[in-house]
Amino acid sequence: MSSELVKRHGHTHYANIPYGYYVLIVSFFYLVFLGVLRIILKPRAAGFNSSKRSRLAQKLYLVNPVVHLPILLVAVLLPFYRHYSISEHATVYIKRLGRLSYALLPLNLLLNLRPNWLLRNNYTYTDLIPLHKWLSRCIIIIAVVHGILFLINWALGESGTLAKKIANPYNLAGVLLFAPLISMIFFSIGPMRRFSYNAFYVIHNLTGISFIFVVAFHARPSVTIPYLLINIAILLWQGFAKFYYAKRTDILSKNTDYQNTNLVNVQLPRMALPDQFEPACHIRISPYSRLHPLYWLYPSHPFTVASLPSDTVVDLIISESHHPKSFKLELGAPYSVINNFDPAVPRSCLEQAKRVAIVCGGSGISFGLPLYRYFKEIHPVEYIQFIWLVKDAYQLKILDKLDTIGLLDGSNDCHAFITRSVDDPNSNQETAPDLEFELESMTQDVVDENGAFVSERDGSPTSKFKFASINLGRRIDWATDLSQFVEPALVDNTWLLTCGPSDLIESGRQYAADNSINFASEIYAL
Numbered sequence: 365m366s367s368e369l370v371k372r373h374g375h376t377h378y379a380n381i382p383y384g385y386y387v388l389i390v391s392f393f394y395l396v397f398l399g400v401l402r403i404i405l406k407p408r409a410a411g412f413n414s415s416k417r418s419r420l421a422q423k424l425y426l427v428n429p430v431v432h433l434p435i436l437l438v439a440v441l442l443p444f445y446r447h448y449s450i451s452e453h454a455t456v457y458i459k460r461l462g463r464l465s466y467a468l469l470p471l472n473l474l475l476n477l478r479p480n481w482l483l484r485n486n487y488t489y490t491d492l493i494p495l496h497k498w499l500s501r502c503i504i505i506i507a508v509v510h511g512i513l514f515l516i517n518w519a520l521g522e523s524g525t526l527a528k529k530i531a532n533p534y535n536l537a538g539v540l541l542f543a544p545l546i547s548m549i550f551f552s553i554g555p556m557r558r559f560s561y562n563a564f565y566v567i568h569n570l571t572g573i574s575f576i577f578v579v580a581f582h583a584r585p586s587v588t589i590p591y592l593l594i595n596i597a598i599l600l601w602q603g604f605a606k607f608y609y610a611k612r613t614d615i616l617s618k619n620t621d622y623q624n625t626n627l628v629n630v631q632l633p634r635m636a637l638p639d640q641f642e643p644a645c646h647i648r649i650s651p652y653s654r655l656h657p658l659y660w661l662y663p664s665h666p667f668t669v670a671s672l673p674s675d676t677v678v679d680l681i682i683s684e685s686h687h688p689k690s691f692k693l694e695l696g697a698p699y700s701v702i703n704n705f706d707p708a709v710p711r712s713c714l715e716q717a718k719r720v721a722i723v724c725g726g727s728g729i730s731f732g733l734p735l736y737r738y739f740k741e742i743h744p745v746e747y748i749q750f751i752w753l754v755k756d757a758y759q760l761k762i763l764d765k766l767d768t769i770g771l772l773d774g775s776n777d778c779h780a781f782i783t784r785s786v787d788d789p790n791s792n793q794e795t796a797p798d799l800e801f802e803l804e805s806m807t808q809d810v811v812d813e814n815g816a817f818v819s820e821r822d823g824s825p826t827s828k829f830k831f832a833s834i835n836l837g838r839r840i841d842w843a844t845d846l847s848q849f850v851e852p853a854l855v856d857n858t859w860l861l862t863c864g865p866s867d868l869i870e871s872g873r874q875y876a877a878d879n880s881i882n883f884a885s886e887i888y889a890l
């Protein structure tokens with residue numbers, strides 16, 4: 365009997381291993397690049413009239429995927445086609461696509477760390493979510509193209525090849541992965557995400573986990589070392605952080621005025637947060653305990669802390685949706701509070717700002733108020749203006765519910781803009797998704813002799829808080845309403861901070877760009 369040694373793999377079997385390491389090295393340097401960007405670039409806004417260079421610098425600073433994704437993809441694709449001829453070794457390149465998608469996973473998981481410990485000094489995790497979204501889509505598309513090309517390749521081969529190849533359990537695992545990957549693409553598009561954020565999130569998590577483990581089984585040569593091990597380490601860290609930094613807590617009180625406004629105030633015990641936290645940081649809240657599977661599968665809900673560390677309770681200001689399925693905090697039910705995530709306000713602003721204007725709309729008050737108090741009480745600045753735009757007068761009343769508002773005097777620097785009359789019969793109607801502020805012609809003066817807002821209906825004060833001015837029926841006119849704000853000699857320490865609907869943020873950005881001042885903003889959507 366003669367025995368013959370048969371080669372298990374062709375000579376190209378290991379051809380893609382160095383390429384995978386290359387992608388990992390690019391990922392490492394890309395993270396370093398992100399860190400360096402925030403050191404060398406200033407948080408200056410760029411607008412329509414700004415130079416191309418300033419607009420590019422802003423996109424780089426803001427980790428805009430339009431600029432960052434091409435940088436990353438060009439870097440990883442540069443040596444993609446090398447050495448092997450595509451006509452003779454097409455499968456080398458098809459396999460390379462698969463390896464590329466898996467080798468990009470560690471970077472993608474790192475971009476989604478909450479909080480992001482790696483880039484903690486320069487970024488908050490919300491800065492990196494848009495890039496994480498687009499990189500995820502790229503990874504999925506590359507993986508799907510890899511699968512489709514293999515199926516085509518087998519279908520074009522000798523008869524029976526396709527069935528034989530799919531029957532191989534390693535290949536079958538890859539084919540089965542199509543289902544979660546394609547549903548992930550479908551559920552991640554904007555309208556589907558808005559239709560059911562929970563469904564999107566569950567599919568996002570399940571697809572992520574199955575991709576990590578199924579591909580580790582499917583890929584040949586193995587991707588266990590180092591990719592799978594790195595991915596498991598990141599997942600374990602994410603799981604640990606979500607477990608360790610969560611506290612179970614009851615709600616102390618919930619102040620509502622549903623007849624007139626959907627803006628509510630929820631108070632949590634002070635112990636829900638650590639002794640120190642940054643102004644305008646946010647917490648994430650889940651209705652499930654850490655031992656409940658849905659704590660891990662469903663999204664937690666981010667809410668900005670409207671209090672400062674010195675306060676005796678933790679105030680939240682929430683714009684509740686009327687949708688029956690939307691998340692609402694209710695008295696009597698315990699919640700898990702995952703704390704606490706830094707705001708999208710750079711440290712340089714909190715430490716060095718000298719002139720600050722804060723402009724917020726609707727529930728964006730939860731971002732603006734703690735910053736306003738911080739720049740009055742903790743890090744006093746030479747100029748502060750606080751502008752709050754609300755849809756109707758009843759929303760101002762939310763301030764009265766806050767624990768420490770009695771001690772705060774806004775009669776010099778707090779301005780309210782009310783865009784709808786108190787007597788408007790539609791004043792309690794659901795706002796458009798983006799909080800479109802409506803304008804009506806109203807000029808009536810509604811501030812009493814103490815500076816408190818007076819209801820047009822019965823003459824009683826609607827809000828006890830003292831504003832410097834109440835402006836009815838008009839939007840903010842940036843140049844006029846902030847005419848004293850910008851001092852040319854101090855632009856480096858001048859900050860405009862905004863939070864609210866995207867059109868408010870964009871007009872703030874334009875104003876900041878026109879005046880060459882620093883700009884930071886937070887938007888309440890991911």
Ligand SMILES: Cc1cc2nc3c(=O)[nH]c(=O)nc-3n(C[C@H](O)[C@H](O)[C@H](O)COP(=O)(O)OP(=O)(O)OC[C@H]3O[C@@H](n4cnc5c(N)ncnc54)[C@H](O)[C@@H]3O)c2cc1C
Nearest residue numbers: 558561663664665666667668682683690691727730888889
């Ligand atoms: C950093 C940050 C701070 C926030 N602070 C406040 C605040 O102080 N006050 C306030 O009223 N709102 C705040 N929000 C918004 C608030 O978290 C969402 O409106 C809320 O989670 C929506 O819940 P829902 O069940 O009504 O959503 P759904 O009706 O299911 O979805 C509506 C939309 O809300 C967004 N969304 C839903 N769930 C989440 C989630 N878990 N994470 C992120 N986005 C989600 C999605 O874009 C979705 O399309 C904040 C959001 C962020 C990102």
